[in-house]
Amino acid sequence: MIHKKENVTDLPLVLDEKDMGILKLLQVDAKMTIRNIASQLNLTTTPVYERIRKMEQAGVIKQYAAIVDPQKIDKGLTVLCYISLKEHSKKCGAKFIREIVAFTEVTECLNISGEFDFLIKVQVKDMNAYREFYVNKLGEVDNLSHTQSIFVISVIKATHQMVY
Amino acid sequence: MIHKKENVTDLPLVLDEKDMGILKLLQVDAKMTIRNIASQLNLTTTPVYERIRKMEQAGVIKQYAAIVDPQKIDKGLTVLCYISLKEHSKKCGAKFIREIVAFTEVTECLNISGEFDFLIKVQVKDMNAYREFYVNKLGEVDNLSHTQSIFVISVIKATHQMVY
DNA sequence: CCTGAAACTTAAATCCG
């Protein structure tokens, strides 16, 4: 996690080509050194250093993270679960969100358009683990109207890369 | 990206509590030093260093990445797009996948159970950009039967954290 | 806003017990 200075501005930082070049590289390899980045962008370390610092403080770079392979840590099953609520009041929605977000199995929760209210992505070991989650965790959440589970047969692509 | 040694084994590495502890920390902050990790886990640098190296080579840690905030780089709109194919032969499926994966707007592509064949996640600036993608890119892909777009109203949770 | 070099700081990697 980025440790911002006290006076975080989060001002709408305008990014130019050089910033994008830096992001492009750091997105793929966060451990790339400033020197290396500088040489690839035909710059020196100073501007690269300062641009990275700015992007960290502006929240453009949210985090430096190790990406773990789910398959290798017994979390090889991904399930998408659609959820509709009974009550849509602000209060009830907030309560639902608080409960859902707390589940470590839920790696994603999206408020969506269409027939359902939410889509959550659940990451578990296998079908047994999903049943366990579905019955004992999701099943204990208030205010659920109906749900639908979609199973992921295979992950074709999954990236956080957004700068090209 | 992790630079593995030549003889990559990718053997089913058995992870113990200490490995999980390391992953847990690196998932949140890839820049955490080995010393820091060691002290938090009541270990010395040697075992931590070696465990990390093993997990990198085994592919448990796939990558160290800077996580960028989509909102801050003009990619604030997320759309889920369901896709059904006409032809489901291996050859046609592979062609579809090749084309879809090449689109930089597609940050995720899942082969799913249920009514549709695939779910792709599209990350763009705004609705105009999505229309542009939908018409000129997705629309040019062969073998599509029908599609359905679901718009993400808000992202409640989005994490790659899987070790707790 | 950049260059270039220098100074500083810190971590990675090794070795022996």
Added chain:
DNA sequence: CGGATTTAAGTTTCAGG
């Protein structure tokens, strides 16, 4: 695996254009 050492490296700063 602990502990310390060594070596190497990256980060950060500064003057100057």
